[in-house]
Amino acid sequence: MKGVLEGEESVTLDLLRHKMAEFAKERDWEQFHSPRNLLLALVGEVGELSEIFQWKGEVPKGLPDWGEEEKEHLGEELSDVLLYLVRLSDICGIDLGKAALRKIELNALKYPAGPCKCSSKKHKNNNNGKKNNDSEG
Numbered sequence: 001m002k003g004v005l006e007g008e009e010s011v012t013l014d015l016l017r018h019k020m021a022e023f024a025k026e027r028d029w030e031q032f033h034s035p036r037n038l039l040l041a042l043v044g045e046v047g048e049l050s051e052i053f054q055w056k057g058e059v060p061k062g063l064p065d066w067g068e069e070e071k072e073h074l075g076e077e078l079s080d081v082l083l084y085l086v087r088l089s090d091i092c093g094i095d096l097g098k099a100a101l102r103k104i105e106l107n108a109l110k111y112p113a114g115p116c117k118c119s120s121k122k123h124k125n126n127n128n129g130k131k132n133n134d135s136e137g
C-alpha cells in the first residue's frame with residue numbers, strides 16, 4: 001500500500017477529509033457514516049485513547065518512559081479520534097479548520113492573555129479575565 005508518508009504532501013485537515021471520504025466511498029460505507037454513527041464511533045475511540053492512560057497516574061510530557069510500541073499505539077488511537085472528528089465535521093457540513101480558527105479567536109477574547117496569565121480558572125460571566133474563585137480550570 002502506498003502510504004502518504006512516502007510523498008511530499010503536507011498533512012492538512014482537508015487532505016484527511018478527502019481521504020476519509022474516499023475510504024468510505026470505495027467500501028460503499030457512506031450509508032454507515034451518518035452523524036450519529038460517527039459521533040458514537042468518535043466517543044468509542046476517545047474511550048480507547050483513555051484506556052492507554054488509565055491507571056498510569058500522571059505521566060511526564062514527552063512520555064520519556066514509554067516504549068516505541070506504546071507510543072505507536074497512542075498515535076493510532078489519537079488518529080482514530082482525529083479521523084472520526086474530521087469525517088463527522090464533513091458529514092455535518094462544517095469546515096473544521098475554519099471553525100477551529102474562529103474558536104481560537106473567541107477563546108482569546110474570552111481569556112485575554114494579560115489578566116489570565118498563570119491562572120487556569122474557568123471563565124465566568126464575562127468578567128474580562130479577572131480572577132474569580134468560582135471554579136478551577
Ligand SMILES: Nc1ccn([C@H]2C[C@H](O)[C@@H](COP(=O)(O)OP(=O)(O)OP(=O)(O)O)O2)c(=O)n1
Pocket residue numbers: 023029032048079080083084
Ligand atoms: N465504519 C468504519 C469503520 C472504521 N473506520 C476507520 C476510521 C478509524 O480510523 C478506524 C477504526 O477502525 P476500528 O473500528 O477497527 O477501530 P480500531 O482501529 O481502534 O480497532 P479496535 O477497535 O479493534 O482496537 O477505521 C471508518 O472510517 N468507518
